[in-house]
Amino acid sequence: MSVRLPAALAALILLAGCSSTPSKAPAPAMPAPTPAAPAAPKTSADDNLNAVAWSQTAIEHDLIYLQTYRDAQARLLAAKADANWDALPKGDRVAPAKGLQPAVVLDIDETVLDNSPYQARLVKSGGEYNEADWAAWCKEQRARALPGVVAFTQFAAKHGIAVIYISNRAKDLDQDTLANLRKEGLPVSGPEAFLGLGTFVEDCDQVGTEKGCRRQLISHKYRVLMQFGDQIGDFVTVLANNAEGRQKAMAPYMDWIGTRWFTLPNPTYGAWDPALFNNDWTAPRDERRRQKIQSLRFD
Structure with missing residues (x-):
């Protein structure tokens, strides 16, 4: 015969049985995945993008060139009339200037001709300057004249002032360079108007790309009224290319800036x-x- 238990007692026995049954432990939580480290940014073309973009698109770039060449033109005839006026540094004036034909001396790249398309190609490819690609660009003869320079150089030539280009383009690029200059309307008196890297100057040893020997060559034939460039080496020899050496090279000539020497911007x-x-x-x-x-x- 079965024994019937009171309902309350049956409930207690049932609860006791449940408590003795081991419960299944919860699965351990999976650790959160470690986030991947961000990829290191790739250095591209020495971060030259902004510099090239500014050179090609900023109207401020063009205005600087215009105001520089217009200011120089406004001063040019007064400089020509002053027989004692000379824009060569003392070390490069190796022949007396008195009685010589007046001249203006200009660097070419980023002073007269705009090579920003070549720099843009380097930005796009991630490459760096190399002589073969640079020579190929020069031979394309596609560099455009920078703002203001055509009017200034034509004004100088019209008033009997020789226009001389001293460039660190290799001498064997002379024909392509002269053709490019002519295409852009710049006055070119002849092959002697272009003094490229490798120009032989008797009794003068050229160091690297310094232009001192070529300025000395000019001093035998011309009284230089003004010089134009985008590097201080376009004006004077820099003995030590560091901050102190560059400041030292310019210190004696700070009063010439904007009167005899005209510097142009080149951030590239x-x-x-x-x-x-x-x-x-x-x-x-x-x-x-x-x-x-x-x-x-x-x-």
Whole structure:
């Protein structure tokens, strides 16, 4: 015979049985995945994008060139009339200037002709300057005249002032360079108007790309009224390409800026660039970039 238990007692027995049954432990939570480290940004064309974009698209760029050449033109005839006026640094004036034909001396690249398309190609490809590609660009003869320079040089030529171009384009690029200048309406008196890298100057040893020997050559034939360039080496020899050396080279001639010497902007390349990494082009690009960042001021 079965024994019937009171309902309350049956409930207690049932609860006791449930409590003795082991419960299944919950599965351990899976650790959250570690987020992937962001990829290191790729250094592209030495961060030259903004510089090239500014050179090609900013109206401020064009205005600087216009005001420079217009200001120079307004002063040119007064300089010609002053027999004692000469724009060559003392070390390059190796022959008396008195009685010589007046001249203006201009660098070519980023002073007279705009090579920003070549720089844009480097930005797009991620490459760096090399002589073969640069020579190929020069042979295209497609560089455009920069704002104001055609009017200024034509004005000079009209008033009997020789226009001389001293460039660090290689001498064997002379014909292509002269053709490019002529296409853009710049006055070219003849082959002697272009003194490229490698021009032989008797009794003068050219160091690297310095232009001192070529300025000395000009001093035998011309009284230089004005010089134009986008690098200080276009005006004077720089003995040490570092901040101190560059300042020292310019110190004696600061009063000539805007009267005899006219400097133009070039944020894309130039001697200022290697001066930031001890002129060591053998250093990897990332190392050069690191040293450039170290040169910045943050306060």
